[in-house]
Amino acid sequence: MQAGFAFSRLADRLTSLAEITADDLDLLADMPSSIAHFGAHQAVLRHGDEATRCCLLLQGYLSWQNPESPDGQITSICVPGDIADPHTLYRPRIDGNLVALGPAIVALVPHRFFHELAARSPVMSRALLLMLLTDHAIQRNWTINLGSRDALTRVAHLLCEITVRLQTVGLARDFRLSSPFTQSDLAAACSISPVHANRTIQELRRCNLLQWRGKTIAITDWRGLVRLAGFNPAYLSIRSGEDARPPLPRPAAADVAVA
Amino acid sequence: MQAGFAFSRLADRLTSLAEITADDLDLLADMPSSIAHFGAHQAVLRHGDEATRCCLLLQGYLSWQNPESPDGQITSICVPGDIADPHTLYRPRIDGNLVALGPAIVALVPHRFFHELAARSPVMSRALLLMLLTDHAIQRNWTINLGSRDALTRVAHLLCEITVRLQTVGLARDFRLSSPFTQSDLAAACSISPVHANRTIQELRRCNLLQWRGKTIAITDWRGLVRLAGFNPAYLSIRSGEDARPPLPRPAAADVAVA
DNA sequence: AGTGAGCATTAACCTGTGATAGGTTGACGG
C-alpha cells in the first residue's frame, strides 16, 4: 500500500506533462520493477556504469553529483515521481554520480518497459519526451541561478523550485517539506561554502521566510520567498501550452509532510 | 555554393551523433528552408514567441540569453551545424532570447520537415534525439563550469568547449577560430564582469595559451589550455558508445578560419 | 550516564571579483 501510494507519484508527474488518459495510465500497471532503499549519501549509480534500468524515485531525494569536483558539486536534484536518469534510455553510459540525499526509495525499471510503453502509446511517448525537456529547462535554470544570483537569492530560488516540483506530485501542499539533506548538501547544490550556507539560512530565518528545524522545512512566507528569489515557475511547465499554475494549496490530503 | 557548403555542417553534426547512411543523408536534400542573415546582437527569436520553424545555424554563432537578467546572461552558445532550438519541435513556446553573436547566417526549417524526417528514418530520429541530449549534457556542464571554476579556468573551459564543437563540424581544425563576439559577450557567458573578462584574457595571453587579435582567436597551446581548464570532452560525445576522439587536426581544408 | 560522530554555529581573516572611472586604439563618415 505504501508502495502503491508512492508509484502514483509517477502518474501525477506524467499527468502534469501531457493529456494522459485512464487507458494510458493502465499501461503503467504492468510496470516491472524492483525496489531498492538507499541511505544518506549512498550512491545509486556510479560514474561510468552502463544502465539497463531507469531509476524511478518513489520517496526522498536524489542528486546528481559531478565526480570531478572535490566538493561534490550537485548539478541537479530529483524529487519523488521523477525518473532520475531518463537519458540513459538512449545513451546508457552514466556521466556523474547519482547519490541519495537522506534516505530514499527507488524503483528500478528495465529500459525495455519504457521503450515498449513509448511504442504502444504516443501520449506516453510524448510525456517521456517532455520529461526530458523539462529536465533540460531545469538545468538551464540552474545555470541562470549560479550565474546571476547571489548566495541568498540562490538558496531561495532553489527552495522555491523544489517546493513547486513537490507540489506537482502532491507533496508539500502546505509548504512544509521534508528536508533530509544537510546544509552542506544545500551548499553543494548552490555552489557556496557550507559555512556561508549556514549564514544564508539564518538570514532567511531572520526574514521570517521559513523555519528549518530538524528534518522539515516550513516555508512561512511563500510570496516573500518568491519575490526575494525572483522565482518564475514557468520553466517547470507543466502541461505544454498552458503557463504554470500558481501552486495553490488544494484540499489537504493525509500525505502532507512525507517527501 | 557557399550555402551548400554551410548546409554540410548539419550532415557533419548528425554524422557525429549516429551511424547515418548515405540514404539518410539524401533525405536532407529535400529540406525546405529560407535563409536569414543577422547582425551582431540582433534577435533571432524572442522570449514568448511561438516557433513553427527550427533555426539551423549555418555560419557564425548564436546565443541564448536570459531575458530576466539585466546583464543579458548567456545560457548557451550555438555553433554552425547546431539546431539552435530543437526543443521547439515539441514545445514551441520560446523561453529566452536567441541572439546573434556577430554576423550569423541561419536556415529556417519548418518543424514539419523534422517530424517527417524522424518518422521516415529511425536513425535520423535517433540523431535528433541525441542532439537534444547533447544539448542537455552541455547545459549540465555549464552549470558545473559556473559552480566550480574561477574566472580564469571558466573562460578557458568555454574556449575548449567551443573549439571542440567547431572541430566536430570541420571548423577550427588548426585551433584558429573566428571570434566575432566581444569580450562582454564572453563575460556574459561566463558570468563575470566585462572588465574581469579582459583581465582574464590577458592572463591567458600572458601564459602563451592563446592570441586573440581582431576577429580571430588562435589557441597556441591547446594542451596547456585543456590542462588549465580541466577540460574533458567526453560530455560532448559524439557517437554514442565511443568516448570522444581527441580533436586531431585532420588534413587541412580551405575553410579554416571561417566560423 | 558516557562517548563519539556528524552537523550546526560562530568568529577572524583573506581573496577573487565587481564597480567605477579614465585612457587608448582603430574603424568609419563627413
Added chain:
DNA sequence: CCGTCAACCTATCACAGGTTAATGCTCACT
C-alpha cells in the same frame, strides 16, 4: 583631416563569500 563611436585596456577601492578552526548541539550506541 577631424569627430565619433565602439571596443579594449588599466588602475583603484570595496565587499561578498571562501577558508580555517574552534565550539556546541543532538542523537545513536554502548
